[in-house]
Amino acid sequence: WAIPDPINETVYLYSGECTPIVGPVDNDVCADAFAVACGDTLSGDTSDGNTDDNGDGSADEWFAFTSTTVGELVTASTCDQAAFDTILTVYDSCGGAVVATNDDGTGCTGFTSKVNFIADGSSTYYIAVDGFGGATGTFDLSVTCTTGPVNDDCSGALPMACGEIVAGTTVNAFEDSAVAPTCDTSVTAPGVWYVYEDTTGLITDITITMCNGTTDYDSKLSVYTGDCGAPPFDCVVGNDDTCGLQSEVSFQSDGATTFYILVHGFGANEGNFEIEMTCNLVPPPNDMIANSIDVDEIGFPYTDPSVAMPAATFEAGSPVDCDNAGARGVWYNFVSANDGT
Numbered sequence: 001w002a003i004p005d006p007i008n009e010t011v012y013l014y015s016g017e018c019t020p021i022v023g024p025v026d027n028d029v030c031a032d033a034f035a036v037a038c039g040d041t042l043s044g045d046t047s048d049g050n051t052d053d054n055g056d057g058s059a060d061e062w063f064a065f066t067s068t069t070v071g072e073l074v075t076a077s078t079c080d081q082a083a084f085d086t087i088l089t090v091y092d093s094c095g096g097a098v099v100a101t102n103d104d105g106t107g108c109t110g111f112t113s114k115v116n117f118i119a120d121g122s123s124t125y126y127i128a129v130d131g132f133g134g135a136t137g138t139f140d141l142s143v144t145c146t147t148g149p150v151n152d153d154c155s156g157a158l159p160m161a162c163g164e165i166v167a168g169t170t171v172n173a174f175e176d177s178a179v180a181p182t183c184d185t186s187v188t189a190p191g192v193w194y195v196y197e198d199t200t201g202l203i204t205d206i207t208i209t210m211c212n213g214t215t216d217y218d219s220k221l222s223v224y225t226g227d228c229g230a231p232p233f234d235c236v237v238g239n240d241d242t243c244g245l246q247s248e249v250s251f252q253s254d255g256a257t258t259f260y261i262l263v264h265g266f267g268a269n270e271g272n273f274e275i276e277m278t279c280n281l282v283p284p285p286n287d288m289i290a291n292s293i294d295v296d297e298i299g300f301p302y303t304d305p306s307v308a309m310p311a312a313t314f315e316a317g318s319p320v321d322c323d324n325a326g327a328r329g330v331w332y333n334f335v336s337a338n339d340g341t
Contacts, residue, residue, distance in 0.1 A: 029053045030094035030126050033062035038074075038145035044129060046084075047136035054089065058131040065127060065143060067119030073148040073172050074119050076127050076141060079108035084137030087130040088113040094126055103132060106268050118148070118174055146172040149192045154179060154228040154260055157193035162206075162279035167214075168192055170263060170270040179231035180262050183222040184238035191264030196277070201255040202308050203282040208250075208261060210275055211243035217271025218245040222262040233260060240266060252282070281311035284330050288315060292331035302332075 027034040028050045036042055042063065050059035065074060078086045090099040105114030111132065119125065129141055151158045152173045160166060173190035180187045198204065210219050220240050224233030236259060242248040245266070253259070263273055284307055286293045295302040312328035 027062045028060075030062045030091070030128070033064035033094075033126055036063040036065050036127070036141065036143050038072075038143060041081075041140050041142040043138070043140050045136075045138045046129065046131060047138070050136070054091075054128050054130070056087070056089075056130055058087070058134050059136050060128045060130045063127040063129070063141060063143075064124055065119075066124045067121050069119070069145070069147060070121030071148065071150075071152070072119050072121070073116060073146045073152075073174065074125070075114060075116050075144045075146075077105065077108075077114040077144070078112045078129065078139045078141055079105045079114045080110070080112055081142065082110065082112045082137065082139035084135045084139070085111035085132040086113045086135075086139060087132055088115040089128045089130065090115060090117050091126045091128070092123065096126075099125060116174065118152070119145075148172045148174065151192045151194065154193045154195075154233075154262075157195035157228075157260060160194045160196045160261065160275075160277050162204075162277060165212075165274055165276045166194070167272070167274045168263065169272045170217075170265060171272070173270065176262060176264065179228070179233060180222060180224060181232045181235065182238075183224065183233075183235035185220050185222065185240045187220075187222065187262070187264055189220070189265035189268050190270045191262045194261040194263070194275070195258060196253075196261065197258045198253045198255055202311050203255055204253045205280045205282060206251055206253055206259075207248065207278045208275055209242075209248040209278075210246040210263075210273055211248050212274055212276060213246075215246050215271070215273040217273070218266040218269045219247050219271075219273055220264045220266055221247040221249045221275075222264065223249055223251055224260045224262065225257060226260070228260075281308070283311050283313050284308050286330045286332065287312050289331045292333045294334065295332050296334040296337075304330075304332075 044061045046059045046061055087103050089101040092099050100115045100117040102113045102115040104111050150156055170190045170192050173192050176191045177187040222238040223236040226233035237249045237251045239247040239249045312330050
């Protein structure tokens with residue numbers, strides 16, 4: 001120490017070691033979250049004095065993402081980018097509801113994490129980076145944004161019609177198990193939606209197939225009835241593998257039901273596909289002469305209500321002088337008890 005000659009002043013000298021007081025980092029609490037945008041990668045460290053702001057037992061750091069695009073798929077990731085076992089949780093506000101959370105991301109090493117959520121185009125979402133069981137350490141948090149398929153949600157289901165072939169993709173779509181329960185096969189992969197509103201009034205056999213060889217991933221199909229606004233749906237039929245790794249379903253419509261078709265994948269598989277929808281009307285029971293209805297056994301007068309004539313078929317080999325070639329028809333028979341009109 002070099003002490004100047006003081007004038008009427010007492011100088012105190014101390015020896016020893018100075019220990020700094022470590023305070024919380026700037027984004028230790030949700031209210032001080034660092035802003036993060038699509039395409040950003042920000043570094044952090046939950047071991048440098050952080051506290052547990054969300055009360056899950058581990059020190060955390062916070063990031064705030066403000067959405068600018070309606071329906072964008074936002075992915076927040078520490079996948080292969082952290083030195084400890086991470087957990088990611090997305091909230092709709094500080095102290096608010098959980099939007100999405102992930103502990104161990106699929107395909108991520110070291111128990112690192114990746115979480116997806118659909119943003120609304122205007123809200124700010126708060127992302128907490130935590131550790132599992134109190135773990136802390138350094139990390140990089142990456143945020144990527146993609147605009148998913150327009151039919152990613154059942155409310156945006158695209159219409160399908162009989163005889164139609166449609167192409168689509170489940171890449172960048174969202175997983176739908178929250179509204180789509182297990183239906184002969186589980187829902188674990190991203191999926192997209194189609195809707196068939198049957199107003200024909202005719203009983204119809206329907207087949208939806210991916211067996212034309214153009215689908216490029218391990219696919220699944222699930223068909224439901226119900227209301228998008230009141231999940232979960234009711235299962236009609238589902239299928240995993242019919243033709244190799246591709247899927248096909250068949251079901252019957254009563255002519256007055258709306259069906260929702262979910263195209264998804266095995267495990268976490270996603271990819272590009274084509275689906276084809278074929279519809280075959282179910283003919284009336286007396287469509288063929290061999291199945292004619294014996295009306296004299298039923299009683300007179302005989303009335304057959306709501307005959308589905310559009311579903312009747314053409315039949316060759318009708319009796320001589322009763323040629324109905326080119327006409328759709330149904331058949332009745334009776335044996336007269338007496339001569340006369």
